[in-house]
Structure formats: structure tokens, C-alpha cells
Amino acid sequence: MGLGSRWITIALFLIGLAATIIVVRMQQSPPRLAPLVAEANVVAAVPVLSGDALPQNTDLLRITVAPQALPASVSIETITADLYAALAYVSERTAINLTAPIAVRINASPDCALHGVAYTDIREVQVFTCSALPPSRAVNILAHEFVHQLAHDYYGAAHLRSDPILLEGWATWGAGRYWLGQMPDFRTFVGTRPSLPLVASHLGRPAAEMNTLYYQWASFVEYLIITYGRAAFDDLYRSGAGTPGSADYQGVYGIDLPALEAQWRTWLNNGGS
Numbered sequence: 001m002g003l004g005s006r007w008i009t010i011a012l013f014l015i016g017l018a019a020t021i022i023v024v025r026m027q028q029s030p031p032r033l034a035p036l037v038a039e040a041n042v043v044a045a046v047p048v049l050s051g052d053a054l055p056q057n058t059d060l061l062r063i064t065v066a067p068q069a070l071p072a073s074v075s076i077e078t079i080t081a082d083l084y085a086a087l088a089y090v091s092e093r094t095a096i097n098l099t100a101p102i103a104v105r106i107n108a109s110p111d112c113a114l115h116g117v118a119y120t121d122i123r124e125v126q127v128f129t130c131s132a133l134p135p136s137r138a139v140n141i142l143a144h145e146f147v148h149q150l151a152h153d154y155y156g157a158a159h160l161r162s163d164p165i166l167l168e169g170w171a172t173w174g175a176g177r178y179w180l181g182q183m184p185d186f187r188t189f190v191g192t193r194p195s196l197p198l199v200a201s202h203l204g205r206p207a208a209e210m211n212t213l214y215y216q217w218a219s220f221v222e223y224l225i226i227t228y229g230r231a232a233f234d235d236l237y238r239s240g241a242g243t244p245g246s247a248d249y250q251g252v253y254g255i256d257l258p259a260l261e262a263q264w265r266t267w268l269n270n271g272g273s
């Protein structure tokens with residue numbers, strides 16, 4: 001009797017806990033449709049920014065900078081030039097152009113926690129930074145967010161339900177030198193680091209693990225494009241269902257994700273040869 005009631009108590013507690021978690025998750029859900037993509041610090045990138053004259057279409061980026069978000073020495077003209085250079089770079093690298101202007105908000109982060117977000121359905125990207133951080137780090141983040149918008153413009157509605165391995169892998173790969181620093185490619189970058197499983201959630205992870213996963217996914221995307229070509233990758237990207245590993249790897253490549261992951265790990269290990 002006592003044991004039975006204890007189990008009932010435990011069961012009721014677990015049900016209550018589950019209900020609480022569901023309520024909390026609902027309350028934490030973003031008001032807008034995915035991808036609401038929060039990115040953590042980018043640890044490695046040391047980009048070479050051209051700072052050249054603005055491209056001809058200077059209406060594509062509608063930039064606003066909050067007070068205290070950037071060092072006082074950085075002018076709006078300088079950050080604007082750097083962001084147009086980043087957009088031109090990722091557009092060329094992905095072979096995708098924006099279909100319409102986007103809003104770019106550079107926000108002040110009270111605790112200097114650098115991170116970004118892309119609301120691609122309303123054509124707005126944001127970065128949170130502070131005046132103590134080099135502006136180049138905010139540009140690195142925004143280069144990645146730009147690629148999310150390019151993906152939305154290119155893949156359409158399919159982008160909003162894409163496989164996170166491909167969604168974040170593509171945005172990180174697309175950001176290229178802005179996330180690679182002195183490394184020539186993501187294969188080289190990841191090849192020297194321990195690996196997490198490809199099928200994993202990036203949400204709720206510590207920043208360092210999240211970054212590791214993003215770089216791994218980028219090198220996986222790099223592997224897929226080099227090995228099977230861009231057209232097949234586009235088919236794969238469009239086939240996702242919103243969760244890691246949900247894209248139709250078997251249907252597109254004739255080989256399932258675990259086998260592809262094994263091939264990718266072999267490719268990484270042979271990176272120096």
C-alpha cells in the first residue's frame with residue numbers, strides 16, 4: 001500500500017514535471033516561425049575585411065546601430081562597408097543573391113555576449129555585441145546570418161523546415177573566411193578537433209559545443225558538395241523536416257546518413273593526404 005502510493009506520488013510528480021517543462025518550452029518559444037537561429041560566439045574567425053567602396057546597390061542592407069553596440073571609433077560608413085563586403089562575399093560563395101533588402105540590427109549586449117539571430121521570414125538579421133568587442137566579430141556573425149537569408153530567398157518555404165545539420169552547416173560553410181580565420185577550409189578546421197555525432201541538437205548546448213557542432217556541420221556540407229555536387233545538395237536541403245537528420249539522404253544520394261557520416265569521417269581523417 002505504502003509502496004503503491006509512493007509510486008503514484010512519483011508518477012504524479014513526473015507528470016507534473018513534464019507538464020511544467022512543456023509550459024516552459026511553450027513560453028520560451030519564439031513568436032515567429034523557425035528558423036529563429038541563435039548563434040554563440042565564433043571563436044576562430046579573423047576575417048580580412050576589404051572595407052572597399054560600397055557596391056552599387058547600397059539599398060540592400062538597412063543598417064541600424066544601437067548606442068554602445070560598437071566602439072566609438074567605428075563610423076557607420078566603416079561598418080556599412082564591412083557588411084556590404086561580407087554580403088558580396090557570401091553571395092558569391094553560395095551563388096545566391098538577396099531577392100530584396102534586409103534589415104540589419106546591431107544591438108548592444110549588456111553582458112557582451114556575442115550572438116546573432118535571423119528572422120528570415122521578415123527579412124531581418126540581428127547581432128548582439130558591445131563596444132568592448134572588435135566590430136569584426138559582429139561582422140563574422142552577420143556573415144552567417146546573411147547566408148540564412150540567402151537560403152530563404154533561394155530555397156523558399158522549404159528553408160523554414162530544413163534539416164538543422166544542413167541549415168546551420170550551410171550558413172557556416174557559406175560564411176567561409178569569416179568563420180575560418182587562417183584555415184583554408186572546414187575540412188582542415190575540423191580535422192584537428194574532436195568530433196560530436198552529426199545528429200545532435202545544437203539548442204541548449206554550451207557555446208563551445210555549439211560552435212564545434214556548427215563547424216562539423218559546415219565540413220559535412222563541404223564534403224557533400226565536393227563529393228556529390230551542388231544540385232544534389234539543393235535537393236537534399238529542400239527535403240528536410242525540421243529536425244537533425246530529417247533530410248532525405250537516402251533518397252538523394254542512395255546512401256543513408258550513418259553511412260554518409262562514416263564516409264565524411266574517413267574524408268576528414270585523410271584531409272592531410
Ligand SMILES: [Zn+2]
Nearest residue numbers: 037039168171
Ligand atoms: Zn545560424
